[in-house]
Amino acid sequence: MLRDITIGQYFPGKSVIHRMDPRMKLILSIAYIVMLFCVGNEAGFLIPVIFLIAAIWISKIPFIMVLKGVKPILPLIIFTAVLNIFFVTGEPLVKLGFITITVDGIIVALKMVIRIIFLIMGTSLLTYTTSPIALTDAIEQLLRPLNKIHFPVHEMAMMMTIALRFIPTLIEETDKIMSAQKARGADMESGGLMQRAKALVPILIPLFISAFRRAEELALAMECRCYRGGEGRTRMRQLHYSSLDWYGAAVMAVCFAGVILLNIFVPAFV
Amino acid sequence: MTGKEERLRTNVAIIKTEHLSHLYSAGTPFEKAAIEDVSVEIEPGEFIGVIGHTGSGKSTLIQHFNGLLQPTSGKIYVDGKDIWDEKNKKNIRDVRFQVGLVFQYPEYQLFEETVYKDIAFGPGNMGLSKEEIHTRVMEAMDFVGLKGKYAEKSPFDLSGGQKRRVAIAGVIAMRPKVLILDEPTAGLDPKGRDKILGQIREYHQQTGSTVLLVSHSMEDIAKYAEKVLVMNHAKVFDYDTVERVFSKNEELTRMGLSVPQVSKVFHQLRAAGYPVSENVYTVDQAEADILRLLKAKGGAGRA
Numbered sequence: 001m002l003r004d005i006t007i008g009q010y011f012p013g014k015s016v017i018h019r020m021d022p023r024m025k026l027i028l029s030i031a032y033i034v035m036l037f038c039v040g041n042e043a044g045f046l047i048p049v050i051f052l053i054a055a056i057w058i059s060k061i062p063f064i065m066v067l068k069g070v071k072p073i074l075p076l077i078i079f080t081a082v083l084n085i086f087f088v089t090g091e092p093l094v095k096l097g098f099i100t101i102t103v104d105g106i107i108v109a110l111k112m113v114i115r116i117i118f119l120i121m122g123t124s125l126l127t128y129t130t131s132p133i134a135l136t137d138a139i140e141q142l143l144r145p146l147n148k149i150h151f152p153v154h155e156m157a158m159m160m161t162i163a164l165r166f167i168p169t170l171i172e173e174t175d176k177i178m179s180a181q182k183a184r185g186a187d188m189e190s191g192g193l194m195q196r197a198k199a200l201v202p203i204l205i206p207l208f209i210s211a212f213r214r215a216e217e218l219a220l221a222m223e224c225r226c227y228r229g230g231e232g233r234t235r236m237r238q239l240h241y242s243s244l245d246w247y248g249a250a251v252m253a254v255c256f257a258g259v260i261l262l263n264i265f266v267p268a269f270v
Numbered sequence: 271m272t273g274k275e276e277r278l279r280t281n282v283a284i285i286k287t288e289h290l291s292h293l294y295s296a297g298t299p300f301e302k303a304a305i306e307d308v309s310v311e312i313e314p315g316e317f318i319g320v321i322g323h324t325g326s327g328k329s330t331l332i333q334h335f336n337g338l339l340q341p342t343s344g345k346i347y348v349d350g351k352d353i354w355d356e357k358n359k360k361n362i363r364d365v366r367f368q369v370g371l372v373f374q375y376p377e378y379q380l381f382e383e384t385v386y387k388d389i390a391f392g393p394g395n396m397g398l399s400k401e402e403i404h405t406r407v408m409e410a411m412d413f414v415g416l417k418g419k420y421a422e423k424s425p426f427d428l429s430g431g432q433k434r435r436v437a438i439a440g441v442i443a444m445r446p447k448v449l450i451l452d453e454p455t456a457g458l459d460p461k462g463r464d465k466i467l468g469q470i471r472e473y474h475q476q477t478g479s480t481v482l483l484v485s486h487s488m489e490d491i492a493k494y495a496e497k498v499l500v501m502n503h504a505k506v507f508d509y510d511t512v513e514r515v516f517s518k519n520e521e522l523t524r525m526g527l528s529v530p531q532v533s534k535v536f537h538q539l540r541a542a543g544y545p546v547s548e549n550v551y552t553v554d555q556a557e558a559d560i561l562r563l564l565k566a567k568g569g570a571g572r573a
Contacts, residue, residue, distance in 0.1 A: 179338050180379040183371040184440060185363055185395030202391065205381035209426075 022138035069124030084109035154230025319491035322501030370446030376437030492551035
């Protein structure tokens, strides 16, 4: 069951989206999110929605997989929707005792839900089409200017790379420790909240110990290969922008302009 | 009890599998059989060696014996009961108390503050009384050769070999009818290896429990086991006495396994024309056989 976790899962492929520079993909994803929140009316939503569906279609990632990314945050979506429906003031539509539902509330809630769902789908498309290593490389390069104010950009990126690398290892380790404790009769499936929390101790302690041991070994191995931070370090995979990236940027710019024009010329709904 | 009844009773296999198969990632394109159509019967009181190259399905098989893995198809009977039967399914933990499994590198599962508490984890899960737990912990420590002074020490302050013995004691303390050990000597020095295996043999002889030993060392298997279960590509290749399994030298070599080195030496001695015996699998046997030959020769010389 632990094997089914899909955090940062990457689907290798050769589509145009896969081949884009990770830096550009990251920038465009951020632009996409900003665009989602700039939309001011119903018509405006069409642009990011069509943009994303087209991007998914081009990337050849199964649509179902992109939807799956939304599943874990479903409770959050429902929570936001309910909150908005009940607490936005305006013209009352239904009145039940102290509960009032307004037309404005429903519209705001709907807007919020669409935004969150498309935000998550957009970012999942990014992680599906970009390998975690490429993504951290991109973050490192984009944040490089921060070095000027002594922000440890390279170290942050290295930490992210190592963390991503060890997620599967630790999952496997957890699986093993769980089996070993189950073999000694540990009961993890029944009992109340306290009992279940207690049952985690025999798993968490060996897991932490092994994580520390691995960290120590990894640090030693890195030092043996003369690793001493990012300064002067060259890379095997150099990132280059290609014409593909500029096309992508152009498409995004046109979409963004469309959203702004629609905001100006079509009246807002709330 | 009549003789016939007694014979029937002793003939009941402690673990029996019928056409056991386990598929990983079933129903996806990555589907792969870890074990396929395994039917074996393990009699009570036997000491069985399990061999097979890496990925042959040994570990998957032994995890079925104590109900950690549920088979995709086929049945497992422990002490005559189908453990995944609707009625017995809820009590799968009881199977784990009856069939103790010591994983590879078991020292990484230790978690308690003291050695005593860690060994008491298994018996504690069985819901035994404090006195009973105490007796069992002390007994288990004794079996693995840990002196009483270690009881109140932190398991994390011990050496690698000692940690492993604590982990093995943690399973022995449940007094399982069947004790399964997955490469209990991996990464230990020769002295530590002999010590642990000797203690396991002693445990086997004193309690009369069934022992399954997974190992990559043909020497260890030849020295300690009575029967050998050979796994090859998810299937049982052979399940027979040590002598008969190790007589299949060529077949074992072909599947990436081997016979004990001393057997190889004797094989070549025979090929070179020396009248040494065929069934030599341990150094002790080799010694006895050479002495026999020397004596015969010496006797002939004198006559």
